[in-house]
Amino acid sequence: MSDLNNLYRQVIMDHYKNPRNKGLVGDANYKKFHVKNPSCGDDITVQTKVADGTIQDVKHDGTGCSICCSSASVMSETLMGKKVTEAEDIIDNYYNMIKGKEYDEDLDMGDAIVYSGVANFPARVKCATVAWQAAEESLKNE
Amino acid sequence: MYKKDFPVLNKGITYLDSGASSLKPSIVMEAMNDYYNNYGVNVHRGVYEISHIATEMYEAARERVAGFINADTEEVVFTRGASSSLNIVASSYGLANVNEGDEIILSELEHHSHLLPWQNVAKVKKAKLVYIPLTKEGRITVDNFKSVLSDKTKVVALTYVSNVMGYVSPLDEIINIAHQNEIVVSVDAAQAAPHKKIDVKKLDCDFLSFSAHKMCGPTGVGVLYGKKELLNSMDPIEFGGDMNDDVGLYDATFKDAPYKFETGTMPIAEVIGFKTAVEYLESIGMDEIQRHEKTLRDYAVEKMLKIDGVKVYNKDSETGILAFNIENVHPHDAASVFDKNGVCLRAGHHCAQPLVNWLGEVATLRASFYIYNTKEDVDKFIESVIEARDFFGQF
Numbered sequence: 001m002s003d004l005n006n007l008y009r010q011v012i013m014d015h016y017k018n019p020r021n022k023g024l025v026g027d028a029n030y031k032k033f034h035v036k037n038p039s040c041g042d043d044i045t046v047q048t049k050v051a052d053g054t055i056q057d058v059k060h061d062g063t064g065c066s067i068c069c070s071s072a073s074v075m076s077e078t079l080m081g082k083k084v085t086e087a088e089d090i091i092d093n094y095y096n097m098i099k100g101k102e103y104d105e106d107l108d109m110g111d112a113i114v115y116s117g118v119a120n121f122p123a124r125v126k127c128a129t130v131a132w133q134a135a136e137e138s139l140k141n142e
Numbered sequence: 143m144y145k146k147d148f149p150v151l152n153k154g155i156t157y158l159d160s161g162a163s164s165l166k167p168s169i170v171m172e173a174m175n176d177y178y179n180n181y182g183v184n185v186h187r188g189v190y191e192i193s194h195i196a197t198e199m200y201e202a203a204r205e206r207v208a209g210f211i212n213a214d215t216e217e218v219v220f221t222r223g224a225s226s227s228l229n230i231v232a233s234s235y236g237l238a239n240v241n242e243g244d245e246i247i248l249s250e251l252e253h254h255s256h257l258l259p260w261q262n263v264a265k266v267k268k269a270k271l272v273y274i275p276l277t278k279e280g281r282i283t284v285d286n287f288k289s290v291l292s293d294k295t296k297v298v299a300l301t302y303v304s305n306v307m308g309y310v311s312p313l314d315e316i317i318n319i320a321h322q323n324e325i326v327v328s329v330d331a332a333q334a335a336p337h338k339k340i341d342v343k344k345l346d347c348d349f350l351s352f353s354a355h356k357m358c359g360p361t362g363v364g365v366l367y368g369k370k371e372l373l374n375s376m377d378p379i380e381f382g383g384d385m386n387d388d389v390g391l392y393d394a395t396f397k398d399a400p401y402k403f404e405t406g407t408m409p410i411a412e413v414i415g416f417k418t419a420v421e422y423l424e425s426i427g428m429d430e431i432q433r434h435e436k437t438l439r440d441y442a443v444e445k446m447l448k449i450d451g452v453k454v455y456n457k458d459s460e461t462g463i464l465a466f467n468i469e470n471v472h473p474h475d476a477a478s479v480f481d482k483n484g485v486c487l488r489a490g491h492h493c494a495q496p497l498v499n500w501l502g503e504v505a506t507l508r509a510s511f512y513i514y515n516t517k518e519d520v521d522k523f524i525e526s527v528i529e530a531r532d533f534f535g536q537f
């Protein structure tokens with residue numbers, strides 16, 4: 001597979017064109033965090049609802065390139081229903097994978113695994129992590 | 143033909159991001175190494191031979207750079223770069239001379255480095271920023287400038303060449319009109335100095351700022367040109383070693399310009415490398431550089447206009463900047479196709495968010511051409527444009 005096909009997998013483009021869990025809700029039970037990458041205009045807000053240490057719901061909204069927007073959608077599906085501690089492990093593992101560092105290939109990350117190709121495009125690391133950073137912050141202190 | 147002078151091009155890349163920073167010819171690095179290897183000591187301070195040589199080389203660079211823009215030697219202040227120069231103008235001249243209710247004329251074409259220093263002046267002094275309306279194409283015109291000129295205008299701060307669109311602003315006439323109204327004009331020449339002949343006496347601007355690194359020179363050094371009377375009337379914004387005459391416990395006197403604006407140890411090697419860069423450009427000739435860029439640009443635009451699904455924002459621009467997008471493809475997605483093919487260009491808002499907003503986009507792609515680029519580079523670029531369009535078109 002060429003680098004480009006490896007970066008832009010069908011799954012990614014599908015989440016880009018048909019994002020899941022998109023749109024924010026006006027519900028005080030959600031925590032919200034906004035992350036912006038001013039150099040390219042990626043701008044993502046993530047909302048998370050946690051009860052009993054488990055993530056009940058994840059919402060996202062924003063604008064950006066396909067890597068950024070699709071990863072928000074994939075992140076929301078991946079983290080939904082997980083325990084906060086599990087989510088933290090997944091987030092760390094995801095960062096390691098994106099940055100080309102060693103990561104646990106056996107950890108269940110759902111579709112997030114398809115972003116492994118980003119490691120070959122260091123300039124795109126930021127795009128692939130914006131939504132995850134927003135989720136990480138939103139889950140803090142839960 | 144000039145490719146061989148630029149070692150980075152040995153990597154086989156197609157470099158189309160000279161608008162962000164140009165590559166440097168090996169003679170510039172050699173001049174800097176020569177300083178470090180043979181007389182790498184401080185200037186204006188030592189009383190021994192090699193310090194004297196360093197001082198002479200440093201001052202010779204000032205003379206050479208002054209000649210490059212037809213300024214007097216003492217009108218050239220070395221700074222950290224264009225951003226730093228533009229900040230000195232705003233923070234020294236601006237804060238001292240702009241008062242409550244005064245107006246500062248800018249344009250939406252301004253780089254953040256020319257916009258934010260004046261935003262600060264306007265906030266601190268309760269002055270007003272006034273923007274020249276741009277034409278449909280995105281240009282500044284003399285008529286539109288006149289339409290915002292008022293008896294409250296104190297300063298005009300404009301870019302000479304837009305870093306997004308490549309348009310040359312009609313500064314001759316604007317400066318003329320400004321001066322008839324006793325208004326001071328600060329010119330951002332960061333994108334002009336690398337590409338066209340500048341004569342500050344003919345242009346008659348009050349301040350002119352540019353960076354070495356966009357014109358084959360080193361990073362970390364730039365120029366603030368200011369008219370002698372103006373520079374001498376201004377207060378330094380940084381205080382310290384070297385810029386003073388007499389220092390007491392409670393008071394000090396300062397040197398005349400340019401020295402009062404150059405405190406601390408300056409980037410000496412870079413200043414010396416800058417001189418070599420200017421000599422390199424002049425050996426080719428600024429007119430030849432401009433002609434070469436224009437030829438490449440016209441060649442690129444002609445090809446771009448034939449490609450379906452590509453939007454060119456500045457097809458009639460006079461300098462080597464091509465602003466475009468591929469329809470339905472986010473610039474950062476397209477950028478990865480260029481990256482994979484070794485084509486280096488810029489994607490984003492180019493430190494000119496107001497202009498990119500004006501275009502109605504979140505970001506654009508920018509290819510910029512310089513002396514070392516060739517038609518083969520353009521061909522490679524065009525292939526990547528088509529590849530990006532087709533690749534993302536399949537989803």
Ligand SMILES: Cc1ncc(COP(=O)(O)O)c(C=O)c1O
Binds near residue numbers: 255301303
């Ligand atoms: C028009 C313009 N002004 C100012 C600057 C700032 O230059 P520097 O980053 O060298 O200070 C740039 C560089 O991007 C520019 O293009």
